[in-house]
Amino acid sequence: MSHATRPAWFASWLIDGADSAADRAVSSPASIGVGADLIGFGGGQPASESYPLEPLERAFSRAILENGRAVLPYGSSQGLLALREVVAERLGRRGVNVGAESVVILTGSLQGLHLIGRITLDHGDTIVTEAPTFMGALSTWEHQRPRYLTIPVDEHGMLVEALDQHLRDSQARPKFVYLLPTFQNPSGVSLTLERRKRLLEIAQEHDLLIVEDDPYGEFWFDEGTEPIPPLRSLPGAEERVIYLGTFSKILAPGIRLAYAIAPPDMVQALMRAKRGVDFHTDTLLQQAVVHLVRDRDFDLESHIADGRGLYKRRRDAMLDALESTFSSDTRWTRPGGGFFLWIDLPRGISGEAVVSAAMAEGVAVFPGSIFYPNGDGGSNALRLSYSNATPDRIRQGIERLKRGVSAVAG
Ligand SMILES: Cc1ncc(COP(=O)(O)O)c(C=O)c1O
Numbered sequence: 001m002s003h004a005t006r007p008a009w010f011a012s013w014l015i016d017g018a019d020s021a022a023d024r025a026v027s028s029p030a031s032i033g034v035g036a037d038l039i040g041f042g043g044g045q046p047a048s049e050s051y052p053l054e055p056l057e058r059a060f061s062r063a064i065l066e067n068g069r070a071v072l073p074y075g076s077s078q079g080l081l082a083l084r085e086v087v088a089e090r091l092g093r094r095g096v097n098v099g100a101e102s103v104v105i106l107t108g109s110l111q112g113l114h115l116i117g118r119i120t121l122d123h124g125d126t127i128v129t130e131a132p133t134f135m136g137a138l139s140t141w142e143h144q145r146p147r148y149l150t151i152p153v154d155e156h157g158m159l160v161e162a163l164d165q166h167l168r169d170s171q172a173r174p175k176f177v178y179l180l181p182t183f184q185n186p187s188g189v190s191l192t193l194e195r196r197k198r199l200l201e202i203a204q205e206h207d208l209l210i211v212e213d214d215p216y217g218e219f220w221f222d223e224g225t226e227p228i229p230p231l232r233s234l235p236g237a238e239e240r241v242i243y244l245g246t247f248s249k250i251l252a253p254g255i256r257l258a259y260a261i262a263p264p265d266m267v268q269a270l271m272r273a274k275r276g277v278d279f280h281t282d283t284l285l286q287q288a289v290v291h292l293v294r295d296r297d298f299d300l301e302s303h304i305a306d307g308r309g310l311y312k313r314r315r316d317a318m319l320d321a322l323e324s325t326f327s328s329d330t331r332w333t334r335p336g337g338g339f340f341l342w343i344d345l346p347r348g349i350s351g352e353a354v355v356s357a358a359m360a361e362g363v364a365v366f367p368g369s370i371f372y373p374n375g376d377g378g379s380n381a382l383r384l385s386y387s388n389a390t391p392d393r394i395r396q397g398i399e400r401l402k403r404g405v406s407a408v409a410g
Pocket residue numbers: 044107108109110111134136180185213215245246247248253256257258
């Protein structure tokens with residue numbers, strides 16, 4: 001029910017901030033690309049044809065038949081040991097060397113963000129984010145009414161020296177730094193290795209906790225070059241970084257399964273908070289994913305490698321279409337992986353106006369402004385996702401977008 005039609009007595013029960021532009025953008029079915037002949041460049045949906053339906057069916061059936069009585073009662077707040085071992089083993093291959101005791105299984109990484117907020121934030125505390133950042137994170141901390149210290153991002157990720165300078169100048173004591181170092185949502189850029197190391201030094205100097213959100217790190221496009229290692233894998237990160245990973249993008253977001261890697265005290269605190277939220281993540285689902293990973297007829301690693309190829313072709317289609325449709329007064333990022341790219345429109349063209357005009361043309365995109373926690377940027381920008389549209393639809397969608405921009409430019 002929209003605010004306009006909600007009865008006054010009902011509105012009076014809700015906290016302030018229960019309605020926000022970002023929430024309206026992400027909750028509208030149209031904006032995430034559900035609708036007749038609507039091309040969806042809005043939400044961060046994986047390619048729907050990539051969902052491993054038959055392997056999931058086998059995995060769930062095995063979980064019920066072989067393990068039902070063990071996994072259907074209430075379970076462990078930390079998560080199934082077998083799944084935590086799978087997570088630790090897979091992360092080891094990316095240089096994050098942890099045991100199963102450091103893993104907490106989550107009902108989506110959004111839950112991880114929420115739990116981190118619950119265990120660290122007092123009312124009005126400060127959080128450092130990138131600008132722009134993933135707007136979905138902000139709603140997970142809404143209740144604690146945090147302040148945001150936002151640090152700009154360039155093509156090499158967060159300007160970490162600007163963070164250092166801010167902390168020196170302002171005496172601010174942020175509770176944590178939230179960032180997406182790899183194929184960032186919304187811009188698609190990655191933090192360089194040099195800046196990752198420097199960020200850890202800055203965190204050491206100012207005694208900061210870092211939250212590394214990494215849903216897209218396994219979708220890199222340059223097979224020739226080594227992917228940049230996660231922040232959590234670098235020396236000095238063990239005690240300072242909480243790492244969040246998810247099965248949403250590599251399997252399917254509807255199954256709601258993710259994990260945190262945290263230092264021992266944090267593991268205990270996260271579990272305590274989780275008991276107050278949902279007690280534990282669906283154990284049947286956890287067991288099914290263990291079966292899926294062990295399935296001899298399904299190879300998760302080649303499934304992810306196929307995803308890398310698929311998303312690279314889609315990124316290329318979008319970059320080519322942008323190149324041949326827009327002129328040099330419009331600029332965009334060239335992501336090396338992940339699902340998103342960021343467009344800076346010519347000066348004076350409102351991203352929000354373009355979103356409405358583009359929707360009328362049949363293409364859904366998000367306005368850049370919703371990715372700025374303090375509402376102070378992105379007004380002439382857009383975020384586009386290329387993950388869930390075929391190259392043909394991408395070309396068509398960019399033409400529609402161009403018509404939307406032309407309608408606004410007049
Ligand atoms: C940066 C980022 N973090 C977290 C999430 C949510 O992940 P999950 O489905 O695991 O809750 C998303 C989903 O789009 C995301 O882009």
